[in-house]
Amino acid sequence: MAVRRSKKKCLVIGGCGFLGRHLVEELLERDYTVNVFDMRSTFEDEMVTFFIGDLCKTEDLLPAMENVDIVFHCASPAPSSDNYQLFYRVNYEGTKSVISACKEAGVQRLVLTSSASVVFEGVDIQNGSEDLPYASHPIDYYTETKILQEKEVLKSNCEDLHTIAVRPHGIFGPRDPQLVPTVVDMARKGKSKYIIGDGRNLVDFTYVKNVVHGHILAGESLDEGSVTCGKAYHITNDDPIYFWDFLSKILIGLGYAAPRYKIPYTLLFYIALVVQFFCTLLKPLVVIKLTFSPMRVALAGTHHYYSCERAKNDFAYKPLVNMDKAIDLTVQSYAELRKKD
Numbered sequence: 001m002a003v004r005r006s007k008k009k010c011l012v013i014g015g016c017g018f019l020g021r022h023l024v025e026e027l028l029e030r031d032y033t034v035n036v037f038d039m040r041s042t043f044e045d046e047m048v049t050f051f052i053g054d055l056c057k058t059e060d061l062l063p064a065m066e067n068v069d070i071v072f073h074c075a076s077p078a079p080s081s082d083n084y085q086l087f088y089r090v091n092y093e094g095t096k097s098v099i100s101a102c103k104e105a106g107v108q109r110l111v112l113t114s115s116a117s118v119v120f121e122g123v124d125i126q127n128g129s130e131d132l133p134y135a136s137h138p139i140d141y142y143t144e145t146k147i148l149q150e151k152e153v154l155k156s157n158c159e160d161l162h163t164i165a166v167r168p169h170g171i172f173g174p175r176d177p178q179l180v181p182t183v184v185d186m187a188r189k190g191k192s193k194y195i196i197g198d199g200r201n202l203v204d205f206t207y208v209k210n211v212v213h214g215h216i217l218a219g220e221s222l223d224e225g226s227v228t229c230g231k232a233y234h235i236t237n238d239d240p241i242y243f244w245d246f247l248s249k250i251l252i253g254l255g256y257a258a259p260r261y262k263i264p265y266t267l268l269f270y271i272a273l274v275v276q277f278f279c280t281l282l283k284p285l286v287v288i289k290l291t292f293s294p295m296r297v298a299l300a301g302t303h304h305y306y307s308c309e310r311a312k313n314d315f316a317y318k319p320l321v322n323m324d325k326a327i328d329l330t331v332q333s334y335a336e337l338r339k340k341d
């Protein structure tokens with residue numbers, strides 16, 4: 001008689017990262033058995049089996065996929081890196097390795113963490129649905145390879161491997177290495193006094209626990225014949241907020257002053273483009289990290305918020321934590337970044 005496993009087993013690729021580790025914690029809460037695959041180790045948990053390797057190598061992935069029901073692929077190089085080769089290798093070629101490893105190991109469900117930015121070209125998007133076309137001029141290399149990656153995952157959906165792409169936007173929460181630390185760094189350097197544009201551009205910032213909830217529901221939905229197979233889904237807080245109100249709440253919560261002085265969006269965007277051009281010319285001699293890259297200026301000065309109706313309809317998604325509570329929990333978790341008197 002075949003032995004029936006009672007618990008579902010999953011693998012989180014990128015499980016030592018910000019989103020990945022929150023996903024691991026919630027999967028354990030919901031009684032899944034969890035494997036983690038990552039190229040680095042950032043925490044220990046006796047309930048988790050860790051595999052260290054490079055996702056671009058199928059042979060590294062295979063041992064981690066043994067008897068796995070659902071693979072969550074949420075690994076990527078940091079978006080702030082400017083290295084096209086790295087993005088292409090990990091996000092595109094690496095994702096193809098993940099797909100072949102899933103097929104070879106007999107995994108039936110694959111959930112990709114994509115990004116809502118795959119449709120963003122630097123111009124306003126208001127309540128955008130998943131039917132928007134992919135950006136024909138993506139705002140950076142990261143986004144360009146997230147598009148390639150998502151296309152590959154969705155087209156590999158077949159009878160044996162059911163795939164889905166979750167598109168979060170602006171993830172924040174405890175242990176995020178990117179958003180809150182960057183904003184605080186800017187404040188400490190006196191660069192957070194300015195508002196780009198009129199300050200009334202609405203944006204999705206999504207609390208990490210809501211993103212995790214969306215991923216788990218997406219994975220659970222991938223039954224044979226489900227409408228969700230081969231599709232992309234926005235996962236948001238379903239509560240767009242003025243970009244500058246969000247930043248102000250984080251800054252004030254941590255004891256810093258809110259941005260006050262308005263700079264015209266178009267002016268700053270073109271300045272950022274020119275500065276980026278000179279930085280590229282100087283790259284062989286010196287590497288300069290721009291605080292106001294054209295990508296950041298575009299993200300800070302335009303509307304970009306998305307509808308999550310499809311996720312609500314197809315797998316009953318609804319955010320678990322509202323915006324005020326999410327900001328509060330996030331601010332409380334960053335005691336070390338609080339302004340010292």
Ligand SMILES: NC(=O)C1=CN([C@@H]2O[C@H](COP(=O)(O)OP(=O)(O)OC[C@H]3O[C@@H](n4cnc5c(N)ncnc54)[C@H](O)[C@@H]3O)[C@@H](O)[C@H]2O)C=CC1
Binds near residue numbers: 056113167
């Ligand atoms: N942070 C955000 O606001 C958003 C993130 N996303 C996506 O969510 C996912 C997770 O992002 P975060 O948790 O913020 O990033 P993170 O940088 O905290 O985690 C990514 C993890 O991937 C691992 N990784 C990278 N290359 C690898 C390789 N070759 N082999 C094995 N592991 C590798 C890293 O070691 C890291 O632990 C990414 O796919 C990202 O594109 C999407 C939308 C917004």
Ligand SMILES: CC(C)=CCC[C@@H](C)[C@H]1CC[C@H]2C3=C(CC[C@]12C)[C@@]1(C)CCC(=O)C[C@@H]1CC3
Binds near residue numbers: 300
């Ligand atoms: C210009 C300024 C005031 C920037 C400070 C905040 C930024 C560090 C974040 C604001 C929006 C964020 C964001 C991302 C990274 C961090 C921000 C630029 C992503 C690019 C991360 C990866 C994605 O897939 C899309 C995100 C969009 C929003």
